[in-house]
Amino acid sequence: MKLTVNGDVHEHQGDGSVEALLGELGANKAHTALMINGDVIPSESWADTSLNENDVIEMLVFVGGG
Amino acid sequence: MNDSLKVGDQELGSRLFLGTGKFSSTQAMIEAVKASGSELVTVALRRFNREQAEDDLYGPLSQLENVRLMPNTSGAMNAKEAVRAAMLGRELSKSPFVKLEIHPNPHHLLPDPIETYEAAIELVKQGFLVLPYIPADPVLAKRLEDIGCAAVMPLGAAIGTGKGLSTAEMIRIIVRDSNIPVIVDAGLRSPSEAACALEMGCDAVLVNSAIAAAENPAAMAAAFKMGVEAGRAAYKAGLMPTSEAAVASSPLTSFLSIDD
Numbered sequence: 001m002k003l004t005v006n007g008d009v010h011e012h013q014g015d016g017s018v019e020a021l022l023g024e025l026g027a028n029k030a031h032t033a034l035m036i037n038g039d040v041i042p043s044e045s046w047a048d049t050s051l052n053e054n055d056v057i058e059m060l061v062f063v064g065g066g
Numbered sequence: 067m068n069d070s071l072k073v074g075d076q077e078l079g080s081r082l083f084l085g086t087g088k089f090s091s092t093q094a095m096i097e098a099v100k101a102s103g104s105e106l107v108t109v110a111l112r113r114f115n116r117e118q119a120e121d122d123l124y125g126p127l128s129q130l131e132n133v134r135l136m137p138n139t140s141g142a143m144n145a146k147e148a149v150r151a152a153m154l155g156r157e158l159s160k161s162p163f164v165k166l167e168i169h170p171n172p173h174h175l176l177p178d179p180i181e182t183y184e185a186a187i188e189l190v191k192q193g194f195l196v197l198p199y200i201p202a203d204p205v206l207a208k209r210l211e212d213i214g215c216a217a218v219m220p221l222g223a224a225i226g227t228g229k230g231l232s233t234a235e236m237i238r239i240i241v242r243d244s245n246i247p248v249i250v251d252a253g254l255r256s257p258s259e260a261a262c263a264l265e266m267g268c269d270a271v272l273v274n275s276a277i278a279a280a281e282n283p284a285a286m287a288a289a290f291k292m293g294v295e296a297g298r299a300a301y302k303a304g305l306m307p308t309s310e311a312a313v314a315s316s317p318l319t320s321f322l323s324i325d326d
Contacts, residue, residue, distance in 0.1 A: 006113040006114065006115075007113070025114070025116060026116045026119075027114050027116070028122070028124075028125075030124070031122050031124040031125065031158070032114060032158075033111065033154040033155070033157040033158050034157075035150070035154060038150075040150060040153040040154055040157065042157060043157060058113065059113065059114040060111045060112065060113060060114060060154055060158075061111070061112060061113075061114045061121075061122045061123075061124065061158075062109040062110070062111065062122065062123045062124045062127070062135075062137070062155075062158055062159075063109070063110050063111070063112040063121045063122065063123055064085075064086040064087040064088065064089060064095060064109070064110065064121070064123060065085060065086060065087045065108055065109055065110020065111075065138050065140050066085025066086070066087045066088070066108055066110075066138070066140075066225070066252075066272070066274030066275065
């Protein structure tokens, strides 16, 4: 499944779940905030969320900032 | 006596808020947070990058006791982006605090008051404790109070410049008129400036560059802690009035005069 993740094209090989994508990219579930096609997806909804072809995904983490 | 700071429904024991950017290492940042005694620490959001996994501060910060996280909306160019950033930040922080900052011009990083005001309305509606980073504008500060912001954070000087309380006169007016906490954010360089802000009646200061870029960040964090405490204590003690005329503090009886 072709996705855009953080601005780059990504060929997803998993089952299209959020968890599979995070695992595939090596992201820590508890440290990651997620946006799909501009909508913020709360972590409680991840289990019920299926990714679709051409979805635009942003995965964000906390970094230093003032 | 309890002198904690109340921001919305949250109580904070320290009046020093700390930014986590620009530190040479995560370890240096953590040591500075500990030395500062701060209970509210800002963080930014960035795209996940597996090659730079060490930049992810979630783990190290969650080890700190009695420290709450305040995600900022840095990078947002307008109200819509800021609201989105705030929602993403809350997903991770699990705290109601958001530092609302919208500064679209990278040359001066000054806040956009119009977009900030619009974003604040929406974020208050969504239940955030909104702490907007704003120009030191008393009218804007009052308008933000009126719509339900938990505090206002006027700038002392432009971000990262270390030029101190260049907006002191405007901040005095904001403090005089405000019914919500006033927190000086940006521009401070030295603990004496933090002390000065607290002496003026500001409720807290937010410091990042001054500590992160110090030769010894943890030692500077400890110095800022003392500066903030001294300033607050002085404010509560009540500063003497100023006078145009000199007023002697010793008797001026001329017993030393020589009469020949």
